[in-house]
Amino acid sequence: MTLGLDLERVASCYQTELRQFAERHPRSGEHYQENLKHWLYGAPLHWMQQWPGLYPILVADAQGATLTDCDGHTYVDFALGDTGAMFGHSQPAVAKAIGHQALHGSTLMLPTADSLWVGQELVRRFGLPYWQVTTSATDANRFVLRLCRMITGREKVLVFNCNYHGSVDESQVEFDSAGQMIPREGVHANGIKHATTTRLVEFNDLAALEAALAQGDVAAVLTEPFMTNVGMVPPAPGFHEGLRALTQRFDVPLIIDETHTISCGPGGYSGEHGLQADFFVLGKCIAGGIPAAVWGCSQAMAERIWQVLPHFQPGQAINHFGFGGTLAGNALQMAAMRATFSDVMTEANYAHMITLAERLREGVQRIIDTHRLPWHVTRIGARVEYLFMDHAPRNGGEAHHARHGLIEAYLHLYLLNRGVLLTPFHNMALMCPATTAQDVDLHNRLLDQCLSQVLAQTNLQGAAS
Ligand SMILES: Cc1ncc(COP(=O)(O)O)c(C=O)c1O
Structure with missing residues (x-):
């Protein structure tokens, strides 16, 4: 048996x-x-x-x-x-909003009235003051990691064993039977030398987390608040308090990816349990099936980002930021997100x-x-x-x-x-x-x-x- x-x-x-x-x-x-x-x-x-x-x-x-x-x-x-x-499939309110916006311009590379409503709603719902839109949660995670590297000047990303945050290259690792970090089975390393990009520890292991952060080379901790992609792994009592305290002690931005744990309630697991991250990522269900995700950051993180990537000034040469996407933040996404937040994520x-x-x-x-x-x-x-x-x-x-x-x-x-x-x-x-x-x-x-x-x-x- x-x-x-x-x-x-x-x-x-x-x-x-x-x-x-x-x-x-x-x-x-x-x-x-x-x-x-x-x-x-x-x-x-x-x-x-x-x-x-x-x-x-x-x-x-x-x-x-x-x-x-x-x-x-x-x-x-x-x-x-x-x-x-x-x-649910084909939510009438969302379908109606998508149908309406499709007749008034789907992708414009410009904000619409819905953007204002959605921005206010993201702040109200999730508590962080500044937000951006992407076309997938994978993208949101990748972009936030890039920003964390820019603002900390460090290279490594810390993830937990058996995580899944989309096809984010740095996170495609696992422990072998000897506890060594290796590329995730079946996933080509894509030219990434994980030894230089990634630190891997087991979820709930605060001692290992502390030792890893103490190396001084971690640009961000990326985690789900409750692991959901390898079966479900609950945080042990005190884990989140320890995680927050350690990331603050070592000045490492904490990214909480709520793409699955938004199942917990209108504010996700963080909303239910009062967690406070530096960055918050959410994707998949927020636009009724239209590809869309969002990431948000705290005031302190926003100020650090503006130091390296200031607001655009008229007359300035156009700059690459290394994140975004032509279709990100488009009018259709914003209409679908508005309908989702107002009518179905209630x-x-x-x-x-x-x-x-x-x-x-x-x-x-x-x-x-x-x-x-x-x-x-x-x-x-x-x-x-x-x-x-x-x-x-x-x-x-x-x-x-x-x-x-x-x-x-x-x-x-x-x-x-x-x-x-x-x-x-x-x-x-x-x-x-x-x-x-x-x-x-x-x-x-x-x-x-x-x-x-x-x-x-x-x-x-x-x-x-
Ligand atoms: C926690 C988490 N983050 C990010 C992603 C990536 O989402 P997407 O495939 O929509 O980019 C997933 C996908 O399952 C996920 O579970």
Whole structure:
């Protein structure tokens, strides 16, 4: 038995699910064969190939918490574009704002009235006084790191093991079994000498953090407030206080990336827990699916930035700043962000999403207890994740070792074949304002059935032998 399950039984049940998948999704299969002729990995983005099953389902429509595929199946979508659609698909208010702005100029390289509203709202909601817009959270992180290097004159970026902040080059590292930092498995180093760009420590290890910062060469600490990309790793009691105190002691800007933890509430995890960063990054869900992200900084950081990159003066030669993007801050993004902040990222919607997330968490906990599995389930706000270890991991390395490709593939495919989508890559379920209690109960019932099926077959086999 591994992680409470007989892996041979899981493998055999998985084969049955793969056959069912092929039978149920013939049209998606045909499209995929065609797409393979044009797209490098059979879809516009290689991640799309990594859903459970033999190929990605082709989506015909998406509304609220529901997807419909080209074979006519509907799904309760708990993946929600891996947070990009955390407030539901095709939100009417956002769709209307996007449609309206598209008729009045989408990208102008000039501000619109919405920019004023959004700027004020970012300050009100997240507390930092100055903001910029980018087209992705990856970009926001990359740009903030560049600025941190400029203002500190230092080279290294400190990240936590098993982090994910987008394809930021410096962060593509991990510890090997001897605790040495190496390029992340499968990711080419891209000419980056990580020894000169990166310091890596485990999350929650304040002693290692202190030793790393004491070297005096760290330009920024980049972290999620609660790790979400390797399963969920909670901050230990006192970790955030220690992190803030150490970054202040060594004068190292602290960047908090709330791209996923915005699931916690309208102000993200920081808003819920009173964290104060020097820089704040947020992307994915803030513009209803229009590519957009924001980063904000404190007054002190802004003043340091203005010293190296002053405000433009009329008549001055045009300068490169090394960050931005032609489409960043465009009118369509601003209209979509305004509608998202005003109409969907509301207290009321969060309350609904969090109540349902708790219902899902409780259900999964009951299933774990009933089947006596050495698993656990975690929730932060509207985000729930189950992991194949019996306690919450203390750091990314621990969480990484609890992953199991085959068990994940089987669970995800069993659910998908019966109309429920979990986030590919891990066992994560997100609620949106349109998610219902019935949706949650369906997930919980199917998870129970799926595990009962493997365990019953294991028991039968045990009884027969
Ligand atoms: C915490 C965090 N930051 C940044 C990113 C990058 O977001 P994007 O791929 O939209 O640039 C991700 C993506 O999953 C993320 O989880």
